[in-house]
Amino acid sequence: MSTSTGTxxxxxxxxxxxxxxxxxxxxxxxxDISALLERGRTLSTPxxxxxxxxxxxxxxxxxxxxxxxxxxxxxxxxxxxxxxVRPALALLSAEAAGAAPEVGIPGAVAVELVxxxxxxxxxxxxxxxxxxxxxTVWKVHGPxxxxxxxxxxxxxxxxxxxxxGTVEAGRAARRLTTASRxxxxxxxxxxxxxxxxxxxxxxxxxxxxxxTGALLACAVSIGAVLGGAxxxxxxxxxxxxxxxxxxxxAVDDLLGIWGDPVATGxxxxxxxxxRKKSLPVVAALAAGxxxxxxxxxxxAADAKSSDFDSFSEEEFATRAALIEEAGGREWTSQEARRQxxxxxxxxxxxxxxxxxxxxxxxxxxxxxxxxx
Amino acid sequence: MSTSTGTxxxxxxxxxxxxxxxxxxxxxxxxDISALLERGRTLSTPxxxxxxxxxxxxxxxxxxxxxxxxxxxxxxxxxxxxxxVRPALALLSAEAAGAAPEVGIPGAVAVELVxxxxxxxxxxxxxxxxxxxxxTVWKVHGPxxxxxxxxxxxxxxxxxxxxxGTVEAGRAARRLTTASRxxxxxxxxxxxxxxxxxxxxxxxxxxxxxxTGALLACAVSIGAVLGGAxxxxxxxxxxxxxxxxxxxxAVDDLLGIWGDPVATGxxxxxxxxxRKKSLPVVAALAAGxxxxxxxxxxxAADAKSSDFDSFSEEEFATRAALIEEAGGREWTSQEARRQxxxxxxxxxxxxxxxxxxxxxxxxxxxxxxxxx
Numbered sequence: 080m081s082t083s084t085g086t087x088x089x090x091x092x093x094x095x096x097x098x099x100x101x102x103x104x105x106x107x108x109x110x111d112i113s114a115l116l117e118r119g120r121t122l123s124t125p126x127x128x129x130x131x132x133x134x135x136x137x138x139x140x141x142x143x144x145x146x147x148x149x150x151x152x153x154x155x156x157x158x159x160x161x162x163x164v165r166p167a168l169a170l171l172s173a174e175a176a177g178a179a180p181e182v183g184i185p186g187a188v189a190v191e192l193v194x195x196x197x198x199x200x201x202x203x204x205x206x207x208x209x210x211x212x213x214x215t216v217w218k219v220h221g222p223x224x225x226x227x228x229x230x231x232x233x234x235x236x237x238x239x240x241x242x243x244g245t246v247e248a249g250r251a252a253r254r255l256t257t258a259s260r261x262x263x264x265x266x267x268x269x270x271x272x273x274x275x276x277x278x279x280x281x282x283x284x285x286x287x288x289x290x291t292g293a294l295l296a297c298a299v300s301i302g303a304v305l306g307g308a309x310x311x312x313x314x315x316x317x318x319x320x321x322x323x324x325x326x327x328x329a330v331d332d333l334l335g336i337w338g339d340p341v342a343t344g345x346x347x348x349x350x351x352x353x354r355k356k357s358l359p360v361v362a363a364l365a366a367g368x369x370x371x372x373x374x375x376x377x378x379a380a381d382a383k384s385s386d387f388d389s390f391s392e393e394e395f396a397t398r399a400a401l402i403e404e405a406g407g408r409e410w411t412s413q414e415a416r417r418q419x420x421x422x423x424x425x426x427x428x429x430x431x432x433x434x435x436x437x438x439x440x441x442x443x444x445x446x447x448x449x450x451x
Numbered sequence: 452m453s454t455s456t457g458t459x460x461x462x463x464x465x466x467x468x469x470x471x472x473x474x475x476x477x478x479x480x481x482x483d484i485s486a487l488l489e490r491g492r493t494l495s496t497p498x499x500x501x502x503x504x505x506x507x508x509x510x511x512x513x514x515x516x517x518x519x520x521x522x523x524x525x526x527x528x529x530x531x532x533x534x535x536v537r538p539a540l541a542l543l544s545a546e547a548a549g550a551a552p553e554v555g556i557p558g559a560v561a562v563e564l565v566x567x568x569x570x571x572x573x574x575x576x577x578x579x580x581x582x583x584x585x586x587t588v589w590k591v592h593g594p595x596x597x598x599x600x601x602x603x604x605x606x607x608x609x610x611x612x613x614x615x616g617t618v619e620a621g622r623a624a625r626r627l628t629t630a631s632r633x634x635x636x637x638x639x640x641x642x643x644x645x646x647x648x649x650x651x652x653x654x655x656x657x658x659x660x661x662x663t664g665a666l667l668a669c670a671v672s673i674g675a676v677l678g679g680a681x682x683x684x685x686x687x688x689x690x691x692x693x694x695x696x697x698x699x700x701a702v703d704d705l706l707g708i709w710g711d712p713v714a715t716g717x718x719x720x721x722x723x724x725x726r727k728k729s730l731p732v733v734a735a736l737a738a739g740x741x742x743x744x745x746x747x748x749x750x751a752a753d754a755k756s757s758d759f760d761s762f763s764e765e766e767f768a769t770r771a772a773l774i775e776e777a778g779g780r781e782w783t784s785q786e787a788r789r790q791x792x793x794x795x796x797x798x799x800x801x802x803x804x805x806x807x808x809x810x811x812x813x814x815x816x817x818x819x820x821x822x823x
Contacts, residue, residue, distance in 0.1 A: 230605070
């Protein structure tokens, strides 16, 4: 978007000027994003740690490694636990329903557990060796532990949510479990796309809606549901989260090709190395024209090439340049802004405290300009 | 047990005389076990199939293969879907609480989905190539599909259970999710035991209680919970299911070493090939005496041997003979009877229709004498 003027009649700044390019400066419009993320982390981490401690050894240790609380030798560590956007959203979600942020904690923890369950399994399935600047669990502890600990986090997620025994907890668990199934559907679609020559932009958006949109949507509704919100309010908050997830994923797809490895903690051209049919790729292939056709020819040959695993940096750089030339980079960047705008608009349909609304808007802005 | 006289004052027949050695003849004491299992299968399968159809392609097809509904080429098949003890128990569970058997259906389906999620992942982690006389999913469709479809079945299990939105469904989901976590704990313990030289009988029983007892316990309480039973009734039904699970697993451990491959669908000496520290093994090692010591020496050497994977039938037969000589086979057989007796006794503490009680007793008898 260039500017978005919501029905609430105030103009929000353009996404790309909302923050300096360096996203360590996270304050804008009077809202301190760092503090918002930090609150989510501070309130949810003790409950998250207690949940992980329930797992039988050695799974508790393996999970602690995954979360960055210990290193591969078991020594305490101050690892990078991720951005923690989801816990921050879950607490805001409770506040959107007029409840205290603490009401959202079981939801924040449950969503974070499901998210990390999916990371553990996806890294194994995708063969990813690095995450958050460290070796992935299957690299350090083997495939069986990656499977088991993922399963255990998924189980504990529902346990944490359901143990209050309230009707609200049951409703929240139902939303979480549907989001989880969609997340798995999305991963299945993502993997199947790697083996297909052509994937439409619509198919890619559906996959990304499942893989990223559904759980982010759940994060934004789960606190409200725990706080007693009705189904319509929860659904509308999910619409914000779903489109925020699509914006988030579009940015992720850009970072997956052009991201700085120092910031992302991933390899250069990470998604190209995995033959991911991400948005920039499918948009470039759909665009037509000489660059698009040359790209299509190269990728079709790559799919059959036995040398693919030994491709040089330059060969991936060529493909990235063609994607950009065919317009895939620009299209994806615009798509992030379009989804961002739709997300913000959904907030207008929910009656919530203005401070909470402003914080949700600021978080959406942050997600779109992040560099990692 | 030789004879068990419950507090209800009636003598139940000895387990090994309850049925002929050939367990295809499944009728005793006026209760038709085949019909009971068939009812569970008939009432739960349509809901199970509908749940599986929710999965995104190709996961729905892979799951259908796993359940034996289609073959590896996708053709309709009348495969062996397993004994279906758990669905039968879940329906009886509803009846134990005075509800119609149909009330237990979502519970039966959810438990069956969790059970099959664990089979998909365990077969991959254990490297098992055969199940129910067919190639396992990871062998046919690859490791990624085994992981994904397992995850998806786990998610759908909770979805099926929670979609009614009732308080009872939330309580049932909480029990299912705790049972699922224990199931995963048990698999983690089982795997860790393979790498240890010594495991105590108590550790083995704890592992088996988690791996098999917890989900069977849940099957026996979940229908009752859906039918409105109070927590004490549900807990007592779980006690029956837990000990039944331990009896079931003791028999499984016997079949895992001495089972007929034609009946079990597994390799000869299946558990010995995987270095499983199952009950007969740990009981034999704990027994002391010459055979126990010789076995201990052999297994310790096996753990370091690089030739283990090319061991002949005879080498496994030697180990099996030593386990038997040290008393591990007889101890495990007695343990099955002990757990069976404790399970039956738990039923006396629940007020339920006599017909339902008799059917639960008959199912317990069946579990202990089965040959596969």
